[in-house]
Amino acid sequence: MGVLVKEEIVRTNCRGCHGGCGVLVHVRDGTIIKIEGDPDFPTNHGSMCSKGLAFQQLVYHPDRVKYPLKRVGKKGEGKWQRISWDEAFDTIVNKLKQVIKENGPESIVLAQGTSREGEAFLARFGNLLGTPNVMAAGHFCYLTRVGASLVTCGNLPICDYDGNPNCVVVWGSNIFWTNPDEYTGENLCRVLAQGAKLIVVDPRLTYTSSRADVWLQLRPGTDAALAFGMLNVIISEKLYDKEFVEKYTHGWDKFVERVKQYPVEKVAEITWVPADKIIEAARLFAKTKPATIQWGISIEQNINCIDSDRLLIDLLAITGNLDVKGGGVFFLPPKGQTISQFTYHKELPPEQSAKYIAGDAHKLCHMIGLVPENYVYNAVLTGKPYPVRAILLQASNPVVTRPNAKMVYKALSQVEFLSVADFFLTPTAELADVFLPSATWLEVDYTGGFFFRHGYLFPRKKIVQIGECKSDFEIWNELGRRMGQKQWGANHIGDLDQILAPGGVTWADVRDKPFLRGEVKYRKYLEKGFSTPTRKVELYCTTFEKWGYDPLPTYKEVPESPVSNPELAKQYPYILITGPRSPVFFHSEHRMIPWLRECHPDPMIDIHPDTAKKHGIKEGDWVYIESPRGRIKQRARFNPGIHPQVVCIQHGWWFPEIKTPDHGWDLSNSNILTDNDPKTLDIAFGASNLRTLMCKIYPVKQEEAK
Numbered sequence: 001m002g003v004l005v006k007e008e009i010v011r012t013n014c015r016g017c018h019g020g021c022g023v024l025v026h027v028r029d030g031t032i033i034k035i036e037g038d039p040d041f042p043t044n045h046g047s048m049c050s051k052g053l054a055f056q057q058l059v060y061h062p063d064r065v066k067y068p069l070k071r072v073g074k075k076g077e078g079k080w081q082r083i084s085w086d087e088a089f090d091t092i093v094n095k096l097k098q099v100i101k102e103n104g105p106e107s108i109v110l111a112q113g114t115s116r117e118g119e120a121f122l123a124r125f126g127n128l129l130g131t132p133n134v135m136a137a138g139h140f141c142y143l144t145r146v147g148a149s150l151v152t153c154g155n156l157p158i159c160d161y162d163g164n165p166n167c168v169v170v171w172g173s174n175i176f177w178t179n180p181d182e183y184t185g186e187n188l189c190r191v192l193a194q195g196a197k198l199i200v201v202d203p204r205l206t207y208t209s210s211r212a213d214v215w216l217q218l219r220p221g222t223d224a225a226l227a228f229g230m231l232n233v234i235i236s237e238k239l240y241d242k243e244f245v246e247k248y249t250h251g252w253d254k255f256v257e258r259v260k261q262y263p264v265e266k267v268a269e270i271t272w273v274p275a276d277k278i279i280e281a282a283r284l285f286a287k288t289k290p291a292t293i294q295w296g297i298s299i300e301q302n303i304n305c306i307d308s309d310r311l312l313i314d315l316l317a318i319t320g321n322l323d324v325k326g327g328g329v330f331f332l333p334p335k336g337q338t339i340s341q342f343t344y345h346k347e348l349p350p351e352q353s354a355k356y357i358a359g360d361a362h363k364l365c366h367m368i369g370l371v372p373e374n375y376v377y378n379a380v381l382t383g384k385p386y387p388v389r390a391i392l393l394q395a396s397n398p399v400v401t402r403p404n405a406k407m408v409y410k411a412l413s414q415v416e417f418l419s420v421a422d423f424f425l426t427p428t429a430e431l432a433d434v435f436l437p438s439a440t441w442l443e444v445d446y447t448g449g450f451f452f453r454h455g456y457l458f459p460r461k462k463i464v465q466i467g468e469c470k471s472d473f474e475i476w477n478e479l480g481r482r483m484g485q486k487q488w489g490a491n492h493i494g495d496l497d498q499i500l501a502p503g504g505v506t507w508a509d510v511r512d513k514p515f516l517r518g519e520v521k522y523r524k525y526l527e528k529g530f531s532t533p534t535r536k537v538e539l540y541c542t543t544f545e546k547w548g549y550d551p552l553p554t555y556k557e558v559p560e561s562p563v564s565n566p567e568l569a570k571q572y573p574y575i576l577i578t579g580p581r582s583p584v585f586f587h588s589e590h591r592m593i594p595w596l597r598e599c600h601p602d603p604m605i606d607i608h609p610d611t612a613k614k615h616g617i618k619e620g621d622w623v624y625i626e627s628p629r630g631r632i633k634q635r636a637r638f639n640p641g642i643h644p645q646v647v648c649i650q651h652g653w654w655f656p657e658i659k660t661p662d663h664g665w666d667l668s669n670s671n672i673l674t675d676n677d678p679k680t681l682d683i684a685f686g687a688s689n690l691r692t693l694m695c696k697i698y699p700v701k702q703e704e705a706k
């Protein structure tokens with residue numbers, strides 16, 4: 001006779017990355033045994049990536065921290081003691097009250113990484129506390145394009161794959177591996193199978209660039225120049241949408257003057273892309289309707305960040321591809337709270353906003369409600385412009401993921417108080433005073449994706465409870481209540497009801513629905529114009545004019561390149577790009593997950609075979625990569641589709657299998673090499689220069705290899 005087991009399949013939505021794939025979770029006797037794609041789901045049609053498929057190995061991982069901890073030894077010594085949630089909350093609350101009394105709330109910083117479910121709650125807690133200093137990854141990733149579009153056309157245009165574009169430009173993304181933000185690569189696959197043309201802008205041969213009709217292999221960091229080159233062709237050959245330009249753009253004449261400063265031959269010289277390829281791409285893009293542009297992260301991680309973002313919007317706008325079916329669309333969310341109604345700045349008094357730690361700098365970042373992280377770390381180390389005494393960090397591993405890792409490590413080791421909410425004791429968490437164990441997406445009820453811009457809301461269901469882990473928003477709710485913030489609901493479910501309230505539904509109504517979608521409506525500008533001060537697409541940005549920034553986009557050479565610094569290039573001859581995503585890891589995560597680590601055991605540097613030969617490096621050898629900031633090692637992977645003067649290293653590496661509390665954070669960490677000097681930052685948003693630097697390479701001697 002068989003044993004009686006209870007098995008059920010729960011339909012929910014994965015959040016193993018930025019999320020969005022519909023999944024079926026198999027649960028046997030209360031334990032998750034398998035996760036598979038939901039064939040009926042509109043955004044993934046049953047497909048899944050390896051991270052989602054392996055997620056139960058994370059949920060039940062033996063290293064997972066299941067109870068709150070407090071540090072008992074010295075910082076970073078790795079000595080911890082289990083405490084109750086009450087003690088953890090009380091410790092944090094007492095410290096916050098002390099800092100507020102002695103220095104004011106601005107000396108407390110709320111911090112997180114890339115987009116996660118708890119981010120709105122963290123920002124809301126910060127605003128209610130009265131600190132203008134919330135840091136995230138948004139100043140070099142994604143929120144930059146949100147900010148650029150707010151001031152240019154009022155909202156972020158999202159690729160309308162469902163509307164069947166006939167041409168897609170994938171600009172600095174490897175979407176088939178990354179499924180970033182609002183997108184999954186599967187949707188691009190589908191439109192390509194239908195015959196859509198593909199233009200890819202990438203310095204490396206990737207799976208995505210290998211499928212392109214036109215591949216523009218540019219010199220890293222020159223995207224803004226390339227965009228100017230394409231605009232130049234489109235304007236001089238009169239391939240733009242004249243009616244749209246006349247009726248719906250602001251500053252056309254001045255914009256054309258600026259574009260004329262970038263003739264195709266000059267652009268070819270700057271970007272290394274032959275002039276005929278630029279012309280071919282510009283014609284294909286402008287003549288094939290509808291067309292759309294898939295954003296990649298690479299263009300945002302350098303000094304040209306916001307201008308590159310604006311130029312991509314301008315390309316969509318003047319070719320008449322904004323808010324049209326199959327173009328770049330402003331999707332309407334299902335009725336509910338938006339992130340700006342819910343959190344940013346809403347409750348922050350103007351006199352506190354004025355204490356923004358970056359002062360008058362990076363006004364667009366301030367407007368979005370974030371602060372570039374180096375101002376915070378600098379304040380910890382110098383006490384200027386005022387001391388930062390406490391950092392409350394959630395869902396981030398900045399020691400590995402932020403530029404100038406040595407400075408980050410030093411600042412987080414020195415800050416008077418650090419709390420970290422995570423699943424594991426990462427190299428960052430090892431520096432904390434209090435550790436809060438967070439729940440994963442399989443342990444939480446949530447209105448997923450409510451502030452993304454794809455127009456969907458994905459209900460996520462709590463399936464299991466692990467130890468005493470709590471969801472991030474429960475943590476912020478509880479801390480908020482204990483700080484005397486009256487605005488929080490009675491419990492976290494109350495907040496989901498609050499998010500859904502404008503749509504007249506409750507969490508109970510939607511929890512078993514696969515998704516909610518807002519109305520799909522195109523050309524909304526015909527009725528209301530664009531949500532900018534002039535109600536037009538601002539090719540000439542009036543907000544920037546008001547702030548004293550250049551109202552027109554421009555191209556700047558990155559501060560560390562063979563062109564801007566030929567002296568440095570003698571010592572560091574290679575152009576260094578960092579951070580191409582591995583399909584099996586999310587940033588610094590998942591190195592401890594057996595199924596995933598087996599697919600990708602070591603950090604790898606992409607290198608042209610001729611370059612490797614010059615240095616006596618064979619495929620698979622460990623290689624030192626050195627920049628003016630430091631040195632790390634990764635293993636050589638030959639890529640004949642990368643320029644011989646460019647090398648590309650992976651980011652996110654630490655080694656959970658190294659059991660000392662540093663976990664080898666500085667051995668292969670790309671951010672030992674990157675820079676956070678204020679003069680390398682983008683002006684409007686403070687974007688960090690994570691890509692496009694200079695380095696030298698040389699083989700690791702056998703006895704020094706890992």
Ligand SMILES: Nc1nc2c(c(=O)[nH]1)N[C@H]1C(S)=C(S)[C@@H](COP(=O)(O)OP(=O)(O)OC[C@H]3O[C@@H](n4cnc5c(=O)[nH]c(N)nc54)[C@H](O)[C@@H]3O)O[C@H]1N2
Nearest residue numbers: 113114137141395396397401421438578579587588589651
């Ligand atoms: N050199 C270089 N550096 C880069 C990049 C690059 O291209 N090059 N890319 C950058 C980019 S674009 C980004 S967005 C950042 C990302 O930077 P981070 O967000 O700091 O990166 P992660 O490694 O994903 O760190 C997340 C941590 O949060 C934990 N975590 C995951 N989900 C949750 C959750 O729901 N709740 C809680 N409490 N914890 C959770 C994980 O266990 C992990 O330890 O990295 C940046 N760093």
Ligand SMILES: Nc1nc2c(c(=O)[nH]1)N[C@H]1C(S)=C(S)[C@@H](COP(=O)(O)OP(=O)(O)OC[C@H]3O[C@@H](n4cnc5c(=O)[nH]c(N)nc54)[C@H](O)[C@@H]3O)O[C@H]1N2
Nearest residue numbers: 172173174178180204220221296297298580581585586587
């Ligand atoms: N599996 C997995 N998926 C992820 C993540 C992850 O860590 N792992 N991270 C998530 C996050 S937070 C983000 S931001 C997204 C990013 O997702 P994507 O934007 O797709 O990012 P990447 O793979 O980092 O970079 C894409 C390409 O940019 C190229 N590139 C490098 N420098 C330049 C340049 O100067 N110009 C141009 N045009 N291209 C350049 C690289 O060669 C690379 O192929 O992915 C998200 N999805």
Ligand code: SF4
Nearest residue numbers: 014016017021049052
């Ligand atoms: S792409 Fe992201 S949401 Fe989809 S299965 Fe992978 S981890 Fe989950």
Ligand SMILES: [Mo]
Nearest residue numbers: 114137141297
């Ligand atoms: Mo990101």
